[in-house]
Amino acid sequence: MTSQEAPETWITPLTPLSFLRRSADVYPEKVAIVHGAARHTYADFARDAQRLARGLRASGVEAGDRVACLLPNVPEMLIAHFGVPLGGAVLVAVNTRLSSEEVRYILDHSGATVLVVDSTLRAVVDPVADSLETVREVVTLVDPQGPDAGTSTDGATWEDLLARGDGGADLPWEVTDERSTISINYTSGTTGRPKGVQYHHRGAYLNSLGEIVHSYHDPASVYLWTLPMFHCNGWCTPWAITAIGGTHVCLREVRGDAIWALIGEHRVTHLNGAPTVVTTIMNAAEARTLDYALVVTTAGAPPSPTTILEMEKMGFRIVHVYGLTETYGPYTVCQWQEDWRGLEEQERARMQARQGVGMLIAEPVRVVEVLAEEYDPANVQLVDVPADGQTMGEIVMRGNNVMSGYFRDADATAKAFAGGWYHSGDLGVMHTDGYVELRDRAKDVVVSGGENISTVEVEQAVLSHPAVLEAAVVGVPDERWGERPKAFVVLRQGKDAEPGEIIDHVKGAIARYKAPRDVEIVEELPKTSTGKIQKFELRAKEWGDSGTRIRG
């Protein structure tokens, strides 16, 4: 201790564990979690997190070990978000829509020693259970509110695991190093193997505070779990809602009827989701106009201005954020500007459909041209593109809410951080007002006659046609122009439109050269397990074996 410094105690390492400790102290009897007919108070929540932490230790889990959970949005998944790190371990929340082989890869790569699996997902795990490299024990959750309630299972149950921790002393809600890893989230791996994105306690803590501020949470928040918790740890929301002392409303399946029933029953104030979730809510038979403002924080793909306006008319308040698995979920927010109120409503919605600016707790987002010879990560220069709303560049980010790296993949980490910033792989523009707008995933740009066409822009124009429910635009080969955009369209129930009508509509909305030459009406669009439209499948179908799928 030098003459001017207090003891080490004046710095407390930042960790989301402190959030549950505090809410259990302050709101012990308040309902923390609603799940079907079940209610968990904050005292229950903290007690079960302690039991889980001790149970894992009693099961041989040691500091830094990985504990995997293959669970829907149930209370146990929330408990795991605290109990696993409380036990000193690292949470690996696995996507419930993956195949057995994909799950096996993640379990083996992460080196998980314990797997907690929902009984309904045993069918995914069982085929590979005997050949897992590191998992010593599979623990089954039979959710008393789920379809298997009351049935038995082989091996240890969730309750068995927790019971192993009974009788021990409470563990401290603390960490010694705020940069230690709290969780590993695997990317969906559209190209190549999934990568394990490491989050640290400090980043999770700060991102949670950022979301409280930007999504307008307060202790009266009633948050509906439409966003999967396995997806970027639900954008850190298990920690954020617990921090503010709000109520989590669980949801095993994202269905329109269930969502509307829970909104009505619990007067839900907040939910998060990709635009597909928003579409589900809007188009449910039960959809109605609300008599209060329900905040919907959306990301994953740019919401179309049309969607934003429709949602607002139903009483929803849209908060548009943008990020990736590598950024703890949201990194930017389309921060509202008061003078947008004066804009014509389509124009205003277009402002809101942009990805925006870094969150309060984030560094500024940049859009850069990457100058490199042969893309040597050690020798890369990042040059900001002009803030003209036109020049496309790569969106790059860094700081406390950017991952600490890919688990056991130094090469991918080095490449991702070329030049000292995390490379999103997304292309966008910087507007004159400093707001970033995503123009495309790098691989989805259509280059036609030397002009870059943003498929997002074309999609938004297609979506503004009243008969269109969903749309995806990809580049297809063209003799003359190299590529030209083609739209795949799902129509709204009971609505009808000819391709020619939609093309004319688009030509009336954006530059004519950007309009798709073809519109194909389809029953549904191919999607990944997380609901992203799989454009590569659409492209593959169109390009056949013409050799290249790259810009003409």
Add this chain to the structure above:
Amino acid sequence: MTSQEAPETWITPLTPLSFLRRSADVYPEKVAIVHGAARHTYADFARDAQRLARGLRASGVEAGDRVACLLPNVPEMLIAHFGVPLGGAVLVAVNTRLSSEEVRYILDHSGATVLVVDSTLRAVVDPVADSLETVREVVTLVDPQGPDAGTSTDGATWEDLLARGDGGADLPWEVTDERSTISINYTSGTTGRPKGVQYHHRGAYLNSLGEIVHSYHDPASVYLWTLPMFHCNGWCTPWAITAIGGTHVCLREVRGDAIWALIGEHRVTHLNGAPTVVTTIMNAAEARTLDYALVVTTAGAPPSPTTILEMEKMGFRIVHVYGLTETYGPYTVCQWQEDWRGLEEQERARMQARQGVGMLIAEPVRVVEVLAEEYDPANVQLVDVPADGQTMGEIVMRGNNVMSGYFRDADATAKAFAGGWYHSGDLGVMHTDGYVELRDRAKDVVVSGGENISTVEVEQAVLSHPAVLEAAVVGVPDERWGERPKAFVVLRQGKDAEPGEIIDHVKGAIARYKAPRDVEIVEELPKTSTGKIQKFELRAKEWGDSGTRIRG
């Protein structure tokens, strides 16, 4: 870089400087500061902070140097909260109500090299200006909205200082070490010399986020500066309001008429202040009931339940916080509980008058018995008192929003952190619900017949009499009981009450033995420059030279 880590860039040191950088990026044209007829946008604010930072450097200020400001709540004081640390220096905001000798002590002790002083406070500085040990330059602010507007001054002006920085490149809104000192705040020094409390960038950043959450700030916040910025850096509010992108409304003098005029003109949404500020607002001739909720965050002394109820009836929403200079201002908040709505209103107000629980970003507050031999700081045990709402102990705190120590006072630092926690010197109880209630400043307990009597409790009972405006209770000598409580009372304008009536009223409200035997009606109570009632003066008068003023 190890195999599992990204480059160093993945950690960004926390600093409030990032708040102004962001708000200037996101809200360049928004009004950041209102001062009389003047308006400063966020772009202006950031530009002037840069000019100040560069101007200080051009004036020879080096990293870690102290820069003192003796200023009322004017825009330049807000600019200094960013510009001084942006220039790498440490801000020393000096109490404007001190005497020349007190100011001299602080300037010399802090080793400030530059002093910025408001023209109206030159009369305080001039008598000692020539004999200051370290100040090389005194810079005078002639506030264009102040009483000296348009007059000239000798030496450099604020504008001269800023102009020295013109033409240079912008400095980065960054620090290399988040634990480096951002400011030093001198205690009011009721006993002995003032001590220099050091705040670091990390603590200021986190405390700001905590206040945004607990005082319900959002980008529409219009914050009226009734709390002096020299007091704990205005509880970090210069940084918090800037972070959220709200509007600061400056105020040179805390007068009821001026406050009500500004509330009306700008539709103020938030203000902070000690109960004396609240009293000023409530009792102004202009006081009226508001048609919206204005959040008043109050601390400094426990507000009486009566005050809380009166304020609520006028439309104010009370957030009660507690802290000290050593804790960046607020450390605890009396977190609202929904089930308090069902309580009888006096009972509810009593719940709200408690100091509460640690803020979201703070560690839990403790109430402890200090076990030590001869109070050796190195050998102290802290034992939590029972959470029974009765047993008094000392309130102790630690963590990110507790000072890093007293500047150049290792002994006082070691003593303050005896046992690893910061000792507030305040006595309180821990209620069964985990809420702390301040019962007294250690030196203000009345021990009568072996029973501890909380002067705060007695004061609240006295204040619940409708004719009473202010009250202070101290222990006075008593032959039989050692001490007994005596109340000094200021009556409300136009109201009357006999001492006997007030005593009877108190006996009806709390245990009879706690009632004051004497009530003295006075014109005004002695107060410190920060508005705290100086009980030691009242005690001194009563105890005369009876030798001891310690509990009988």
